[in-house]
Amino acid sequence: MGTALIYDEEMTKYKLLWVDPACKIEVPERLTVSHGALVRNGLTDRCICLPVREAVDAEILLVHSEEYLEAVKQTPHMTLEDLKEFTLQYGDVYFHPNIYHCAKLAVGSALQLVDSVLMGKVKNGMALVRPPGHHSMRSAANGFCVFNNVAIAAQYAKQKYGVKRILIVDWDIHHGQGVQYCFEDDPSVLYFSWHRYEHQKFWPNLKDSDYDIVGKGEGAGFNINVPWNKVGMENSDYLSVFCHVLLPIAYEFCPDLVLVCAGFDSAIGDLEGEMCATPDIFAHLTYLLMNLAEGKLCAVLEGGYNLTSLAQSVCQTVQTLLGDPLPPLTNLTGPCRSTLESLQCVRAAHRQHWSCLRHAVDLPTFEISTIRIKSSGEENKDEAEVWEEQKSPEEKIWPEPPKRVSPRVCSAVVLPDGVVCPDACERLSSSEDLGPHLLTLKKDFLKDADDSAVTALSRVFSLIDKMKNNEIRNGLALVGDAAMTMTCVVQHVAAEVDSRVFLVCVGNGNIPGHIIEDGKTLVVQISGEDTEEQGSKYYVPVCLKKGCTDTSGFAQAMFSLLLPLGYQHNPSLVLLVRMPGSGVCDIMWQQLTALLQSFAQGHTLVLLQEDDKACVGPTASILLGNPAPPLGQLPASLKEDAEAVERLRSRLQADWNLLLATAPENG
Template structure:
């Protein structure tokens, strides 16, 4: 998508053509009942628009991201020659280079610090936030689908990209403090605590985040999540704040600018608290667009700052690049979050055209959290993540911040990782009508930023206040009841809700049918079908089709294997499939006839 330069010095931005945004906003999960990619001699048949949009191969293993993967099914020549090798290299050079995989950063050592004294304000920040999230990823078998990145310590040079040397010295000194000294030092800061392992864990938290940035920007992976602790978005140049020691995401942005010479970075902060630390660091920097929504309640909610309001748009050259969306009531839910993305963040983000997207991913904005008191269900974070994958060529780094209800947190983490891996997003639950308070906040932000963004200078249709359709059922637990609900009951409700929205995983994600007598390089984890359907089923599927082709035995066997795969697709024993056929026209005709025979109503 071509970008056009805007001459206005007030805007200082690049503006993308609007069709790209329109295409992204109209994203849908494929409604076709059968996803079957047919290939002739290793060349894929023309794909429909849906498949082309979803064609970036970004999962690990490969089959977890793609609806088709013909470009990696490369016939292996029986007797390779130098000329053949050169031709293969030439063909590969013409293919677009794609990063493969979703990275996961986690190290159990980051759970080795905790609060050593009684402090009700800090008591909610516990090691189990990390360990429970990782255990849930294992439960859903998501860990093995990710590319595991080793965690390293951040260097002092990297830490001081944002923080002062004096503050670094204070944090470093906590390694040798006794409990009383740790308590005294912690009291110098707001809502913060230190442990003898805080410095080590903070360096691992930051180092793991930078490892993720390196992997994404070097092309090793397409995207990823850093499951790290302590969090970072509240910490400032010379102080700890809000459980945060080093500002992981802010330093990651500075690091990407310095090492990779990036000119435009988007930071999305969906934590329920305002990330004032990030705002202070970049408020005069036009190369970083910072978006934060946060519980505000007209300055009643922590951190109780005037500069958290919608009219704080940045300073100096950074004016217009700081976007605050304050929520002035509790109970904000799925419809409100999606409306904020569609009417504020995404139009500005596409105009900004970032080269990298960093997410300060706090799940205290989800349902059940004692801090946020909001109503967004875990699948909402799947949708938010999906919308962000359309930016920066999919280069997306999600970094854990807050989240203090362990069940809600861990399920939301899993929904985020599922989406990074390329799984279809589940249907959003609940009424999809934004509340009046949310619409008011959204409109205030749009008005405050209209002077700085071309996309906001065009009057849009009034924001929808009534939905034409109903959403699916949601948790029958509005936040007003959550405070009195016991944890066990809430956990049962969440478990039931997740079972309702998540389809059971088939035994095989992707199946493949290959011609007999040929050798192909097949990605690990793809099931190669070798069982052909009975001859009578083949004959029934080919009724009305010219039978002259079926005199060849290898064609009969190929068609039979394809019918076996179609049966598995219908029975949901596999998610999708690719067929390499000696006769593409015959295979396509048989697949269509079989679909008709089975009564499948939607085919692509």
């Protein structure tokens, strides 16, 4: 099953016909340049290109009023003067004789995408559309938007397919107030938006965009606003909001469908957003959502006005939907203070609605508004910030994201004879797959080991070599002694210059001290053993009361510990080990395996112990790029486990500041 791309040149056939500084950035080239970049990078050829269609009245009326639709219907027949006059009743939007036609195509594109994903014709997709949608309201055009493409798509999915829960992620730099208003009291649609806010000084200047607007009535908790109160936010800021707010809540919600208001004015170089996140961040944002809803993800273009940044960001998004390995993110320095304030406020505002936040520490609930006032004035801007603001964001330059090359082989396996696994995996079993390590191994490690163990280890080393040479993306080995193999692998890799290993060990078992102290290997062990007091910067033992069987505690450790640590360590190899009798359920294991693909360009080596044969299939499926099955709506985790994870975060955040989710006092 492939990735859909929906685009039609017709949607470039309207433009601003008079002078309006607020609207001059919304140009037809936004689409031609984005599509052109997809063509140039060979991505259109890899997508299933689907035709657009016009939405019909009944579909538009799922969200908009009859009066508004009738009014917009008149615009193709209006004179230039009439159009100008008509435009005046709305904010920051323009009309053109052909915009009604394009707006129907934009809605229709979103619906075509939802249809093809929900009918199982494709696994995911993106629609490149104009006009955008997320600002338009029941009876008003706004912010370049005529009809609310994504809101209509969500109502359509509910009505036509009976979809029970929909997550809308709005990563555009503006608040999609139109989407918020549409679903404010609806608990079946979880709306998440981050947006440039600057304490209400930034357009659309609404109180409704602040973190304390969480939804109404039945829908309380199902609206998440993350205000950016400073410009210049970086990759770290975006990732920390995903790790500490969106992902925990999204997994607890467990959507059946994910819709993305995919605006790219949140990327570097955009004059509207003035942010500094690079286009490759969208590869990661996209991927982090692809294991929700069994991978059913529909991205619909919203904003994005720097044509270079926009085109690169669109390519990153589509390439991720297609399943290519993720680009490494470097320079993750942790979130800035303003982000920490926002995180703290959002988490406090939502803690009564989501059990994943219930045990979060240090969240004042009544002093929040003072944080806002305290840090809002010009007076506490330092000189560097003032200078930074004078620089035009246009002057910002950034390197083009590096090419993301898929190795010829995705997954290679080392399995004992007779153990089956999917055909798509390449099996290492010939004598040449033994690699050059056999003799050294015999000499160094395994004097007393039996031949089959030496052979297996030698093949595991050869998996690592092939990953290093980018001949394979990932590897899976079923071995007689997972703990021993793990130790040998870490030593082998750490011997290389510039190598960094992220070792994730699930289940009980002793991790030898000498592999932790090398400063290259970061170890996270999730188990039921009480080993907490032995922790260090590079050894993070997560001890869960009921071991790995506690799904909610495990999930919390994944988002708030593993992901931030992995991103900040930026490993060249992920080593994922499943100790015998770990008690982790298959689905949790698959989710973990999937999320770890964010690192090391997908270079993951999974070690299973021989008696875990049944796990080969589920693991291989994830390594081959299939989405992990949903965990189900998560219950509250054990208080002790939530607290254990929080304690670890507190202990480690001085060394790993992507773990931070609260602002230090008097900063």
